[in-house]
Amino acid sequence: xxxxxxxxxxxxxxxxxxxxxxxxxxxxxxxxxxxxxxxxxxxxxxxxxxxxxxxxxxxxxxxxxxxxxxxxxxxxxxxxxxxxxxxxxxxxxxxxxxxxxxxxxxxxxxxxxxxxxxxxxxxxxxxxxxxxxxxxxxxxxxxxxxxxxxxxxxxxxxxxxxxxxxxxxxxxxxxxxxxxxxxxxxxxxxxxxxxxxxxxxxxxxxxxxxxxxxxxxxxxxxxxxxxxxxxxxxxxxxxxxxxxxxxxxxxxxxxxxxxxxxxxxxxxxxxxxxxxxxxxxxxxxxxxxxxxxxxxxxxxxxxxxxxxxxxxxxxxxxxxxxxxxxxxxxxxxxxxxxxxxxxxxxxxxxxxxxxxxxxxxxxxxxxxxxxxxxxxxxxxxxxxxxxxxxxxxxxxxxxxxxxxxxxxxxxxxxxxxxxxxxxxxxxxxxxxxxxxxxxxxxxxxxxxxxxxxxxxxxxxxxxxxxxxxxxxxxxxxxxxxxxxxxxxxxxxxxxxxxxxxxxxxxxxxxxxxxxxxxxxxxxxxxxxxxxxxxxxxxxxxxxxxxxxxxxxxxxxxxxxxxxxxxxxxxxxxxxxxxxxxxxxxxxxxxxxxxxxxxxxxxxxxxxxxxxxxxxxxxxxxxxxxxxxxxxxxxxxxxxxxxxxxxxxxxxxxxx
Numbered sequence: 001x002x003x004x005x006x007x008x009x010x011x012x013x014x015x016x017x018x019x020x021x022x023x024x025x026x027x028x029x030x031x032x033x034x035x036x037x038x039x040x041x042x043x044x045x046x047x048x049x050x051x052x053x054x055x056x057x058x059x060x061x062x063x064x065x066x067x068x069x070x071x072x073x074x075x076x077x078x079x080x081x082x083x084x085x086x087x088x089x090x091x092x093x094x095x096x097x098x099x100x101x102x103x104x105x106x107x108x109x110x111x112x113x114x115x116x117x118x119x120x121x122x123x124x125x126x127x128x129x130x131x132x133x134x135x136x137x138x139x140x141x142x143x144x145x146x147x148x149x150x151x152x153x154x155x156x157x158x159x160x161x162x163x164x165x166x167x168x169x170x171x172x173x174x175x176x177x178x179x180x181x182x183x184x185x186x187x188x189x190x191x192x193x194x195x196x197x198x199x200x201x202x203x204x205x206x207x208x209x210x211x212x213x214x215x216x217x218x219x220x221x222x223x224x225x226x227x228x229x230x231x232x233x234x235x236x237x238x239x240x241x242x243x244x245x246x247x248x249x250x251x252x253x254x255x256x257x258x259x260x261x262x263x264x265x266x267x268x269x270x271x272x273x274x275x276x277x278x279x280x281x282x283x284x285x286x287x288x289x290x291x292x293x294x295x296x297x298x299x300x301x302x303x304x305x306x307x308x309x310x311x312x313x314x315x316x317x318x319x320x321x322x323x324x325x326x327x328x329x330x331x332x333x334x335x336x337x338x339x340x341x342x343x344x345x346x347x348x349x350x351x352x353x354x355x356x357x358x359x360x361x362x363x364x365x366x367x368x369x370x371x372x373x374x375x376x377x378x379x380x381x382x383x384x385x386x387x388x389x390x391x392x393x394x395x396x397x398x399x400x401x402x403x404x405x406x407x408x409x410x411x412x413x414x415x416x417x418x419x420x421x422x423x424x425x426x427x428x429x430x431x432x433x434x435x436x437x438x439x440x441x442x443x444x445x446x447x448x449x450x451x452x453x454x455x456x457x458x459x460x461x462x463x464x465x466x467x468x469x470x471x472x473x474x475x476x477x478x479x480x481x482x483x484x485x486x487x488x489x490x491x492x493x494x495x496x497x498x499x500x501x502x503x504x505x506x507x508x509x510x511x512x513x514x515x516x517x518x519x520x521x522x523x524x525x526x527x528x529x530x531x532x533x534x535x536x537x538x539x540x541x542x543x544x545x546x547x548x549x550x551x552x553x554x555x556x557x558x559x560x561x562x563x564x565x566x567x568x569x570x571x572x573x574x575x576x577x578x579x580x581x582x583x584x585x586x587x588x589x590x591x592x593x594x595x596x597x598x599x600x601x602x603x604x605x606x607x608x609x610x611x612x613x614x615x616x617x618x619x620x621x622x623x624x625x626x627x628x629x630x631x632x633x634x635x636x637x638x639x640x641x642x643x644x645x646x647x648x649x650x651x652x653x654x655x
Contacts, residue, residue, distance in 0.1 A: 008283075012283025015295060027326065032250065041139065042263070043267055046205025047206065048209075049202075053155075054154065080364045081344055083109060089304070099384070105372070109141070111369060114138045115142050115193040118132075132307065134304070135307070198255065394615065395551050395552065398616075409451075417489060432469065434465055436464045444476045444512075449512035452631055455635025456510065459635045467504055475490070478494075478498070478525060505533035511591075526591040543597070545620075549623045551621070567601075567603075569605050575597055578596075599638045608620075
């Protein structure tokens with residue numbers, strides 16, 4: 001290993017990191033915090049790169065040309081193979097819009113700015129993660145951005161920093177960590193993707209590399225105290241990583257303080273040295289080292305295979321790829337990673353005569369960038385066979401409807417979220433909270449509430465107005481939402497809704513949200529509404545959902561069947577939630593619970609089409625947002641009958 005003695009335990013750490021990520025992506029539940037494997041990689045990279053640079057600076061042999069030449073030989077061979085393979089698969093498998101998006105990601109990957117592209121795409125209409133074969137390259141982009149600035153910082157500190165070199169690195173790490181702590185609760189997407197909120201993890205590895213004791217494998221000594229046991233330090237480090245792997249969830253705000261656990265754990269394992277029991281017998285065993293050696297190509301290969309498997313095989317009803325396919329993909333990922341290491345990476349890094357030179361490898365980046373931009377500017381080359389067919393046109397209809405054709409039906413003017421700019425609006429239209437001459441209904445909730453708006457308006461009595469405060473991503477709430485980034489949008493929207501309810505005193509208040517209904521105290525909202533003068537509170541249950549989307553399920557599994565009355569098993573979560581809510585609120589004196597899945601899914605299979613003429617008769621435009629026809633259908637078969645029954649009940653007193 002350039003810049004110091006080779007440590008096989010660090011390759012073992014790489015194996016731990018890549019297996020955490022791969023198991024998380026393939027299987028999810030066993031390691032729900034497996035995404036922290038990326039943070040382990042960051043600390044390792046910071047340590048190794050800093051050790052290389054410091055070794056060259058100390059020997060007086062550091063040059064930027066040599067440094068970046070080594071980076072090119074290390075990073076580009078496998079990356080260019082992945083970009084080429086992904087482009088080839090996309091040519092055959094992806095629709096025009098998907099292929100154009102892949103082109104943007106290829107271009108961004110060639111410039112090492114994938115993290116910024118993904119940050120800009122993180123919005124209401126952002127495509128699901130599985131539709132982005134190069135999603136995982138955001139972490140490589142962060143590392144490469146670090147490699148651009150870090151040698152300059154270290155060289156400057158070495159030349160002019162004197163005895164303050166370590167303090168300079170520590171100050172940079174501290175500033176980045178503080179930024180991470182501040183930004184994560186306010187803008188978690190920004191904190192996740194931006195290099196300034198991730199730099200501290202790589203700089204933490206850099207701090208380790210400054211310690212001569214660590215570089216030489218000696219135990220750490222604290223001034224005036226006995227040496228800290230390396231075995232204890234290694235055990236602490238492994239424990240911190242394991243806690244993060246099993247306790248964190250994808251929904252946990254991240255990175256923030258949580259990233260400190262895997263980062264500090266990795267630092268402890270590196271600092272403990274190669275002779276501890278854990279490092280020597282667990283991380284340095286032949287299998288761990290072998291996986292560590294192929295960790296980079298394994299990381300590169302596994303996600304494109306998962307992504308394209310969704311295109312080819314689709315999901316089962318649980319929203320995941322079938323288990324047999326996942327195991328096959330894992331085996332294929334390992335095989336491709338080994339082949340890439342054996343026949344691409346190793347010959348180039350060892351400088352074999354037939355290997356391409358650094359300039360030729362570097363030339364691959366502008367070629368990849370130009371190709372990616374051509375795909376984007378060419379709108380995904382819609383003349384390809386993969387796109388010019390009835391199935392693709394069917395999917396394109398619903399994609400277009402979802403993105404541009406729902407404003408009137410959903411009443412986007414009543415949404416505090418601006419779909420076009422993907423930002424918060426200062427106000428909604430006054431007509432959204434206006435009285436009706438003969439009464440007022442009020443719809444409060446998120447985008448799934450919006451999808452019910454057209455149906456409610458269709459079944460309203462004449463002279464009744466539908467007031468609506470339904471904001472994308474915002475569940476109804478009496479209190480500020482704990483997720484700070486969501487709260488910035490949702491807290492003002494919910495406050496406005498509560499004020500409007502007090503002012504309008506609607507005859508009926510409808511409450512709706514996309515999922516997780518069981519985790520909310522609906523009785524508390526009903527009590528608030530009763531005290532505000534609302535006559536009837538109606539809680540609308542969850543709508544059926546299909547993964548990745550109903551149109552894609554139909555195209556992949558039900559294209560050649562009669563779709564007049566098509567019924568498809570949904571993801572099980574909505575049905576389970578409905579059963580729980582029926583039990584909890586079925587006899588509530590405070591509210592009327594309306595099950596939407598009972599009439600739609602009488603036998604566990606849900607109506608996927610509605611009785612309207614023509615081929616575009618799906619209930620939902622995506623995974624669960626209702627189409628305009630679907631909204632009318634749900635209102636007529638589920639909501640209207642429930643309202644007729646509720647009208648016969650005596651009105652309970654406010655409590």
